[in-house]
Amino acid sequence: MPAGPVPGPYAGRTDDRQPDSPQAERSRGPLRTALSGLTTRGRSFLAAGVAAAVCAYLLGQPELLRVGLLLAALPVVCVLVLHRTRHRVAGSRRLSPARVPARAEARVHLRIDNISRLHTGLLMLQDRVPYVLGPRPRFVLDRVEPGGRREVSYKVRSDLRGQYPLGPLQLRLTDPFGMCELTRAFSTHDTLTVVPPTEPLPAVRLTGDASGYGEGRQRSLAHAGDDDIIPRGYRHGDDLRRVHWRSTARYGQLMVRREEQPQQARAIVLLDARRSAYLGSGPDSAFEWAVSAAASVCLHLLERGYAVRLLTDAGSATPEGSTGDSSDTAGMLLDALAVLDHSQSSSLAPAYDALRGGTPGSEGLLVAFLGELDEEQALTLARMRQRTTRALAFTTAPSEQGQTAEPPALQALRAGGWQVLPGGAGLSLPGLWQEAGRSTAEGVGR
Known part of the structure; x- marks a missing residue:
């Protein structure tokens, strides 16, 4: 971005917080401002000149007086020349x-x-x-x-x-x-x-994919001029074979049929940012892995033709991004993840409230990156699963050594219809994504 001209001996505006801003110059005077710019060398020359002149006066040495005046005049002349020089x-x-x-x-x-x-x-x-x-x-x-x-x-x-x-x-x-x-x-x-750093993910078949991928295609009415199921008035250029005679007789004007078109697949990426759900901090923490993984999934789904929406545990979300301009949508999602910090929320209920307005299955694919859960949060996620066609969860909570049975919260999550995969720092997200795709192909997706 252009920074603009430089002020003082230059032209333009300065930053008001600088010690030599225009306000400071007006209060101290331009010459005093210039004198304040004397370097250590300039101050030393000025002090030496004044001292030599005083000594010459006291001792009656005119030669020393001339030397002192020369030493004192040099920094003053430099100040005057530099101050009067007008550069832009x-x-x-x-x-x-x-x-x-x-x-x-x-x-x-x-x-x-x-x-x-x-x-x-x-x-x-x-x-x-x-x-x-x-x-x-x-x-x-x-x-x-x-x-x-x-x-x-x-x-x-x-x-x-x-x-x-x-x-x-x-x-x-x-x-x-x-x-x-x-x-x-x-x-x-x-x-x-x-x-956040991102990784390329393999192309796998997931429920809710756009046209040509999976079984999750939905139908909607197209815009004016496209096909959908509701008859509309005849327009110049419409194919006469699409004339709907029954509607024509009913409305008294020529009506044409419109057929259904597949709707763009939708996906929600849920990122659990609760501070109480993660241990540790820093670039190699579990939370940073979850943020980077969420960014990777968002970019991958945008490339696959999804309309992607980013949702956090606090219920805040980015607007749903379509493939109309996927680069702008990707930038918006990355900018949101760049400044995302831990939330003080203790529940995932706000995220569920953000989805309650839709009909069951209307939200398409749901991919969640979760921290440590209790059974109450697992039940909330199970209710969120009912709003989607498929739900995939990556958990970053560390497993205790010697633990053989799965924690009750993860059991409740699986019982609620989620496919659960372990995640966290040190694990490969592309490998986990590939495993999720194999589970779908084998019909084991939960």
């Missing part, structure tokens, strides 16, 4: 890509354009980035000719998903002797979205 510099930032999986690198491209008629001095460029993305990048740019440009880039990487602000971009202008430097900041920020 524009900057921009471009992310490649703007949405990157966790543990993958993204490159940030910075571009500086000199849009004034003067050469710039030595420029020191610095961009602000959160510490989780790496060290703060700094660059030194040589003089930029009028109308010239400079381009630099740096890499960022995060092990944690989320949205991270980049900017504002800062420039420091210095004089050739290093006596003074002025810092100005652009006002524009950009956002880098770190999404």
Whole structure:
């Protein structure tokens, strides 16, 4: 995104939080603001010059006085020249890509354009980035000719998903002797979205697939001009063989038949985000595995032609995405998962309430990623199963060593019609997905 021109000795606006913002300049005065930019070298020269001048006056040494005045005048002249130099510099930032999986690198491209008629001095460029993305990048740019440009880039990487602000971009202008430097900041920020890592899943046959896959095709009325079962008025270009004579006689005008068309398959991906349902934290925790697995399933189902909806235990959900623009839908789902955090909810009832409005079987395929469950939550999930054509659950709760019998909650889940597979960190989601497809082919899907 363009960052805009640089203020102060440059043009444009600054970030109001910077110490040398326009408000600060008006309160302190432009010359005082410039004097505050003296470097350690400039302050040392000024102090040495003043001290030499005082000593020369006290000792009556005119030669030492001239040396002191020269030492004191040099940083002051540098300040005046730097302050009166009027440069116009524009900057921009471009992310490649703007949405990157966790543990993958993204490159940030910075571009500086000199849009004034003067050469710039030595420029020191610095961009602000959160510490989780790496060290703060700094660059030194040589003089930029009028109308010239400079381009630099740096890499960022995060092990944690989320949205991270980049900017504002800062420039420091210095004089050739290093006596003074002025810092100005652009006002524009950009956002880098770190999404959960995903894995490609094998193409398996699941109940509720779109046309050509499985048995879960549903019917609905098509839009105007398409076929469906209700007769409609004749339109220019309609095939006369589709004239419905009984309706024509009834309504007194020419009516044509419309036939049924298969409706797009629907799927819901349920992600249990209850804090009490997971142990541990960090990139290798069970919860992060569930988030990444949910993202992988969402993208896979979108590629297969599903209208995908993301649902959490708290009942919040993304709008149902269709294949009309699957890339936009995939981006929306990944953005939602990038910022998803643990919820304080202790029940899955809000998720069930989000499905209660539909008729039994109307929600198509339901894929759930669950933490630790009790029997009450299992009964809630069993009621959710009645709203779908098929329900598949991946549980991430650790199994106790030496335990031979399945926990009662999972038994209740299977009794409610769910197919249950173990999940969690270290397990391959593509392998589990393949196993779910084999169970469907063998007619064992629950």
